[in-house]
Amino acid sequence: MSLASVKEHFKQWNRDKDIMEFDTSSATVEQAAETIGVIPARIAKTLSFRGDNNQAILVVTAGDAKIDNQKFRHFFGFKARMLSAEEVVEQTGHVIGGVCPFGLANDLGVYLDISLKRFETVFPACGSTNSAIELTCEELEKFSNAKSWIDVCKAWQDQELLEQIK
Numbered sequence: 001m002s003l004a005s006v007k008e009h010f011k012q013w014n015r016d017k018d019i020m021e022f023d024t025s026s027a028t029v030e031q032a033a034e035t036i037g038v039i040p041a042r043i044a045k046t047l048s049f050r051g052d053n054n055q056a057i058l059v060v061t062a063g064d065a066k067i068d069n070q071k072f073r074h075f076f077g078f079k080a081r082m083l084s085a086e087e088v089v090e091q092t093g094h095v096i097g098g099v100c101p102f103g104l105a106n107d108l109g110v111y112l113d114i115s116l117k118r119f120e121t122v123f124p125a126c127g128s129t130n131s132a133i134e135l136t137c138e139e140l141e142k143f144s145n146a147k148s149w150i151d152v153c154k155a156w157q158d159q160e161l162l163e164q165i166k
Helices: 002-011 029-036 069-076 085-092 114-118 137-144 156-165
Strands: 043-050 056-062 109-113 121-124 148-150
Touching: 029 043, 043 085, 056 085, 056 114, 109 114, 109 137, 114 137, 114 148, 121 137
Parallel strands: 043 121, 056 109, 109 148
Antiparallel strands: 043 056
């Protein structure tokens, strides 16, 4: 059902036909990158955290980024605690591996990490473990109704420096 809700979400911009569905799994960053044919960092992964009043918040990051607990706590004012698989489905309407900030079951706060901004386009999932859509960062912000761009990740800068040295 969740791929259908994402397609319905994208109809308002006439982008529902741009959703790619694959014969193979795109549930992990590595699988999605291999299936789409891009580097893992360009996969926009959506992480689900327990927010205030037990309502989830979603943080969309680059595929090579990791949550920095200190930065997360400083920005949100509480410890980063991920939701269980059951809570993810209950809060978002999407299964793990297909979680995205589109076509959500509840009105959740969506935040985009600056680790994504180094790419012209990124590939978030579309509600199933075998789907994605290519979006610019501006489109991702608009279509997800993101509250803001934030800086709560680590490790991606290190990878970027390593690539510059090569």
